[in-house]
Amino acid sequence: MKLKLNPFPALLAVMALTACGTQAVPVSADQTHAPPTSLATLAQQVVDAGAPGVIVRVDDGRGKVVEIARQAPWTRADHTMAASDRFRMGSNTKTMVATVVLQLVAEHRVRLTDPVEKWLTGLIPNGNAITLRMLLNHTSGLFNYTFDPEVLRAFTGQDTRAWTPRELIAAGVRHDPMFAPGAGYSYSNTNYVALGLIAEKATGRHLDDLIRARITRPLGLTDTYLVTGADTPRTRGLAHGYEPDAARIGPLLPPGVPAGTAFAGPARAAGYVDTTTINASTEWAAGGMISSARDWARFDRALLSGRLLPAALLKEMRTTVAEETEFPNRRYGLGLEQVTTPCGTVWGHNGQVPGYSGETYTDATGRRTVAVLTTTIFGLAVPKAGAANKALVDAAVCAMLD
Template identity: 75%
Template sequence: MTANPLFPRHHRRAGLALLVAVALSGVLTACDETPGPAGVGLAELAQRDVDAGAPGVIVRVDDGGGRVVELARQAPWTTADHVLSASDAFRMGSNTKTMVATVVLQLVAEQRLRLTDPVGKWLPGLVPNGDAITLRMLLGHTSGLFNYRDDPDVLKAFTGQDTRVWTPRELLAAATAHDPLFAPGTDYAYSNTNYVALGLVAEKVTGRSLGDLVQERIAGPLHLKRTYLVEGNDGTGESSALAHGYEPDAAHIAPLLPSGTPAGTAFAGPARSAGYVDTTFVNASTQWAAGGMVSTAPDWARFDSALLSGELLPPALLEEMQTTRPEEAAFPDRRYGLGLERVTTPCGTVWGHNGQVAGYSSEAYTDDTGKRTASVLTATIFGLAAPKAGAANRELVNAAVCAMLGKPVPATSTVPAG
């Protein structure tokens, strides 16, 4: 979402959070007090996060030694909508890209696709200069394609101000109506357009819907019971079981938006106390292959473990996925592979992704063996933009990742801004 007027990278990457709230309803195991900074436990750090302004947060940490931390916290004003549980379904945002990339690479393993295939081979006429843009470029965000979320009309749908249901082809058309950012393969720029194109390629080569491919190739074999792709606006109709997401209302979000954001930009939804709107049921049609997955913290940890341990891809293609390049200069601690990020943290290197859609921020990581996992799912994006909330969130993220790796949080550490 690099150039997006609403979500510049410093918002997409800053403190994507593990927030938790005043009312505990998740599973607190005996290990929920895993020491964080100065011996503070994850549960206390999660509560601090909520007290700082996060509407709700789910935290799950597995250190690979049989100890699993699962907890949820939420602000009291949110309980009338939904009592948050550590196993609740959650919109995973751009974590979706890792799963879509896995499907595409499985098709490469089956020799139905090649990383060197030009997108024009599979989507003739849909992508200008498509003969010069390869599937590898799409997977690694080096295509130069404009990010469709920067288009003003798409942005209105993303924030729920417009209820128009966008199709994947319409999203691709909205992007390609704009000039490319650079010549294919010459630079890096994170763009959701790349993954919409990849989703269409996967459907073209298989004759199956992307949602079916996810179920048949990943969710089914891994027994992920509450993981599915939203196709259209409401996916499988399971949205009533979602953890609720929230964004600051128009008055409160205005000072948090980046300069250059179109006037009047705000999220639609029923008003809530504390200056928020409920965005749970906002228009989801702009997500699809770029950010449309719904899952749970346990399900996503299972996926990350399977991927990094080699269950889903042959070694050569997992190595391709983990061959990274630097992201924008502002994020020196993050490198992007093929739908997978390598992140340097105060306690070591982890693999995974993060994501944001209206009312939901997610971070999901594992070690390089897939044995250890950490997930932090937060019920807001811009609720974390205030300095106090952002700092509390970063402290919690640090503690969760360090607990995953079995290390104490360095006293002076901060989470990378990315």
């Protein structure tokens, strides 16, 4: 999932949170290289600014892997963070789902020009005019179901109802489309739930089975799996996620989110609630992957180096359209973002689900990788924390690109 939280917090209406005291957490014992002081300091500054925790992993492709974990002391009663922890990956999931779909294109089971109606008969209005390519690059015009009031209650944990993928699509299409198919760009989780159903229809297999057989098992990704249905994430080895409580979150929400929206979960210190096991049924193909920084780096390397897709389809994946004007440094391909940073261009995605924000990138060859995984979404809407996190991401990308 991705809530399109603006990465420049000054553009949001914000409310200051009282920063809690922090203490550095030792880096995992099996790291291969001591972290540069600058990255370690920046990671600590994110926590000092109020974020519950952060994981950083940088591989510059020359055998020097940096792994850092930092957390606020009050979070230790729930879990002691390590750089090897599992993490809810949110919309990074879309890159993996897009890879499966493009593999099916390579096998001539589906085509990028196929209309949605061919595979999901009667499920999506005007489905004859929407192609798989439009779903993949968010040019379908379909409304983002996450902002449907009923779905939003489940996404925030206020409602424990388990949503099915077809119900999520129905919630999206009961709203008017944003524009005619192919006439613009608008990020929508509805697109990727539809793609998950199409992959299942084309193969006769469940999406989690397809991801396991085609990606996680061949690559040896032992920490990576898709949460499906009413299942809750397995908490062993999973970093805990947190969001500001109801008393603090209102001014941090982006425009358009209904007043009174708040996350459910056990109360924690510093005005947070623990959202680790919140209702995950609204995510699935749009944001339901669990992984680790190490596993995701292996996936990114395999994808961008050409191991998972033929060259022609990797080129299609990297054929981009402009994202909204508020993100002038980002362009969207087929489940893959092209991001211009202060140190160069990278490829990857970002993602947000309750309690988790992640950015994972690689260079154009897949040789170098970076991940910054932070255990909150709206804790980063506080200007000080958001600015510290952006500084950390920029520095980590620069370290990756050397």
